[in-house]
Amino acid sequence: MTRKPLRYVEDIPGGPFATVPTNEEGTAGWRTIRPVIHLEKCTRCNVCWKFCPDVAIDFDSEGFPVVLLDFCKGCGICANECVPKAITMEREE
């Protein structure tokens, strides 16, 4: 989605409000490590989805977890909670 960036006093829309939903604004800018899911170990138990504090885990058509990298901040909670240890945290390049 393309939007006119706000730059000046005159661009401010009369209040601290936005007309796009939060899921159109990436919030992962400060991530330094990212979760990598090793599907061969994954049991599709959904624990990662349940614990993710940022709702940054989605599922593919077969029910395997997918990390939404626009929102994942790299906290590592999913990797910590994963029962079969199918998630590792790897440094961002």
Add this chain to the structure above:
Amino acid sequence: MGTKEIVTGNYAQSYAAKLARVDVISAYPITPQTTIVEKIAEFVAEGKLDADFIKVESEHSALQACLSASAVGARTYTATSSQGLLLMHELLFWAAGQRAPVVMGVVNRAVAPPWSIWTDHTDTMAQRDTGWIQVYCESNQEVLDTTLMAFRFAEREDVRLPAMVTEDAFYLSHTMESVDIPRQDEVDAWLPRRPRSHILEIGKIGRLGSFMGPDLYMEFRYTIAQAMEQARRAILETEAEFESRFKRSHGGFVEPYRCDGADAVLVTMGTATSTAREVVDSLREKGRKVGLAKLRVFRPFPAKEVRELAGLADRIGVLDRSYGFGYGGPAYLEVAGTLAGGPRKPLLRDFIGGLGGRDLTPPVIEGMFDALLAGNGDGDEVTWPDLHRAEEGV
């Protein structure tokens, strides 16, 4: 014309909210404010006011309820006092930042500790930098009229800022005075429904309280400052429009009284003004050249009008019904600050008095004029006359 009723300052607030046909009221009881919202609750229960009265567990929630309702276009009203206003502090900033034209009645009451339910301006003065318009009233009629006006100037598209209408605890809140209450159809004609300037709308994606980085936060705050500047014109225009319809006005920002040829002028706020006016009359009868200036609007601060005062008298005193533990009372600091940047530099004195409901009697106010007229530039700039001390002159 409407009817003449004998009502308290608090009921004047309640009648004004009813006449303004507020959509949503949310409030939490606190002495001496409680009877304002009690009366409004009665109006709603009896079907005399078609509004939602949202009961909440604290003042913080009360203001949040008003902010949410305001965001979708409701005309909202709340009222509080003292500790209740302090508990709202965080959300007062939200109200201004969200540009929610909430109107709030505040009964000025001292802040604890020690507990005191009597009048004092510390509660609202402590909120002076939150972005709310503040009007301090002297009579119950002024309370009713100002509350009606507040909806109109606060909701203007070029303002959209919240407004506090304050009244001194007990001197107004629980004292009955004769008040002209306009007819509903007169108010309807003068104060239409809130303009459609709200920020959230059903069916449109909207998100309140979004994030702003250092690249734009300052510009955002500047828009609030601009709105407060617009409020100057809006307040004066609204008062003129009110006067042409209802034949009453209350003096704009600063109302001078007998300042012609005055050697000294005392700046007062709220009910102390009425007593000071009597003192000025009696001193003028004795040939002493003193005048009075009622500081009615504190936000936006009337810098231009205060500078005009400096052209009327060479000695200006400020009576502060609160103290800021810095350098003088808040009203004094603003008056002095305004004059420091202006062309004329009168002798200035600050009088701290009337705290916690201490009566500001005519002799006490006369003493302030004496000190002002005797002042030669030496001596304390900030004094607490009428302080009970064991020895005189200690």
